[in-house]
Amino acid sequence: xxxxxxxxxxxxxxxxxxxxxFVYTQGLVPTNPDADIxxxxxxxxxxxxxxxxxxxxxxxxxxxAQIWLADISDRAALNEIWSAWLPEGQAPARALVxxxxxxxxxxxxxxxxxxx
Amino acid sequence: xxxxxxxxxxxxxxxxxxxxxFVYTQGLVPTNPDADIxxxxxxxxxxxxxxxxxxxxxxxxxxxAQIWLADISDRAALNEIWSAWLPEGQAPARALVxxxxxxxxxxxxxxxxxxx
Amino acid sequence: xxxxxxxxxxxxxxxxxxxxxFVYTQGLVPTNPDADIxxxxxxxxxxxxxxxxxxxxxxxxxxxAQIWLADISDRAALNEIWSAWLPEGQAPARALVxxxxxxxxxxxxxxxxxxx
Numbered sequence: 001x002x003x004x005x006x007x008x009x010x011x012x013x014x015x016x017x018x019x020x021x022f023v024y025t026q027g028l029v030p031t032n033p034d035a036d037i038x039x040x041x042x043x044x045x046x047x048x049x050x051x052x053x054x055x056x057x058x059x060x061x062x063x064x065a066q067i068w069l070a071d072i073s074d075r076a077a078l079n080e081i082w083s084a085w086l087p088e089g090q091a092p093a094r095a096l097v098x099x100x101x102x103x104x105x106x107x108x109x110x111x112x113x114x115x116x
Numbered sequence: 117x118x119x120x121x122x123x124x125x126x127x128x129x130x131x132x133x134x135x136x137x138f139v140y141t142q143g144l145v146p147t148n149p150d151a152d153i154x155x156x157x158x159x160x161x162x163x164x165x166x167x168x169x170x171x172x173x174x175x176x177x178x179x180x181a182q183i184w185l186a187d188i189s190d191r192a193a194l195n196e197i198w199s200a201w202l203p204e205g206q207a208p209a210r211a212l213v214x215x216x217x218x219x220x221x222x223x224x225x226x227x228x229x230x231x232x
Numbered sequence: 233x234x235x236x237x238x239x240x241x242x243x244x245x246x247x248x249x250x251x252x253x254f255v256y257t258q259g260l261v262p263t264n265p266d267a268d269i270x271x272x273x274x275x276x277x278x279x280x281x282x283x284x285x286x287x288x289x290x291x292x293x294x295x296x297a298q299i300w301l302a303d304i305s306d307r308a309a310l311n312e313i314w315s316a317w318l319p320e321g322q323a324p325a326r327a328l329v330x331x332x333x334x335x336x337x338x339x340x341x342x343x344x345x346x347x348x
Contacts, residue, residue: 002137004177004231006207011199013210017179019231020137021234021252024180027211061236063249064256064345068213072332083243091238094245095259095343097300098332100188100214111211113180115236115251118253120293120347122323127315129326133295135347136253140296143327184329216304216330227327229296 007054016051023055023114027068033105037074041081044110057116059085062092064113072098074107123170132167139171139230143184149221153190157197160226173232175201178208180229188214190223239286248283255287255346259300265337269306273313276342289348291317294324296345304330306339 008015016025028047030040052058069078075096083091092112101109124131132141144163146156168174185194191212199207208228217225240247248257260279262272284290301310307328315323324344333341 002231004179006205009205009207011202011204011207012195013181013207015209017209019179022179024209024229026209027213063236063251063254064343065245066211068211072334075334079244086243088243089238089241091241091243091245093247093249093256093258093343095298095300095341096334097259097341102188102191102212109211109213111180111209113256115234118347120295122321125321125323127318127320127323128311129297129323131325133325135295138295140325140345142325143329182327184327218304218307218328225327225329227296227325 007051016055018055021116023052023057023116025051025112027109027111029101029106029109033103037077037107038081040107041078044108045081045085048110048112052114055116057114060087060090061114061116062090062112063115065092065094066111067094067096068099068101068109069096070101070107078108123167132171134171137232139168139173139232141167141228143225143227145217145222145225149219153193153223154197156223157194160224161197161201164226164228168230171232173230176203176206177230177232178206178228179231181208181210182227183210183212184215184217184225185212186217186223194224239283248287250287253348255284255289255348257283257344259341259343261333261338261341265335269309269339270313272339273310276340277313277317280342280344284346287348289346292319292322293346293348294322294344295347297324297326298343299326299328300331300333300341301328302333302339310340
């Protein structure tokens with residue numbers, strides 16, 4: 001058995017879990033829930049940067065991403081911030097759908113799988 | 117090529133698939149669809165226990181979970197049963213959104229990735 | 233660090249990403265958006281065939297699938313095409329929910345994880 005590393009485990013979820021060179025993040029949500037979509041996306045991507053760094057990796061090593069938007073019409077705004085954030089030629093596989101999120105103020109939730 | 121192990125494969129999906137020390141479960145749904153949210157969640161978590169055991173692992177080895185609720189306002193009830201079920205300090209990374217599920221009586225669907 | 237291989241990386245997402253024997257596809261969507269549900273599903277499954285082949289694998293090596301339907305009542309039609317496509321006894325773990333997709337004409341989006 002390889003070791004499992006958990007970042008900020010609560011009794012409900014961990015912020016990230018690492019195993020065998022793979023890093024799985026929580027569905028990260030904005031800590032600035034009253035901001036607009038662009039600022040909420042930037043906030044979540046900043047959290048991803050931090051958690052990847054904690055696990056010794058970065059945005060050049062993203063494998064898969066799932067994105068939920070509270071309103072699918074925010075997709076263009078999301079993509080603008082998202083594509084500026086990604087290193088050139090390093091985009092993960094991605095799925096994007098609309099969903100009702102746990103807090104009605106959240107406009108975006110993003111979960112990624114990365115590797116080291 | 118490592119061997120792939122499939123539990124209860126139908127022509128539509130397998131209950132779980134194991135490869136290279138990783139175990140992927142189906143999006144598990146309640147077999148007690150007329151019960152309330154707490155009983156439905158407990159039912160699904162019991163199925164996860166069983167399928168993890170079949171693959172030689174358990175709830176201390178959860179990496180990632182996705183949860184869909186038919187009604188996001190059931191989140192507190194879900195978290196109550198979920199957090200009592202998880203071993204202390206071993207929570208997976210998790211994403212939770214609301215979605216219309218295949219059977220209108222289902223209030224919850226849970227899919228996990230674990231390791232051995 | 234193992235090498236990451238990306239198929240058709242854009243600045244937003246890659247069609248597939250391979251790492252350490254795992255292949256993650258994008259949430260693939262129909263290129264025939266005005267067709268009916270059966271034809272849209274067949275179109276997406278054909279794209280999965282192509283991308284798996286590019287990564288040296290095939291439908292006998294599917295681990296996990298996520299399917300989003302714009303209308304959950306299309307599930308029977310989806311399952312009909314899906315189950316005919318899968319090799320016998322080789323179904324992946326799967327989750328299926330309804331979601332609003334990015335283009336209102338898309339009736340289905342499918343993302344899979346496979347191995348080599």
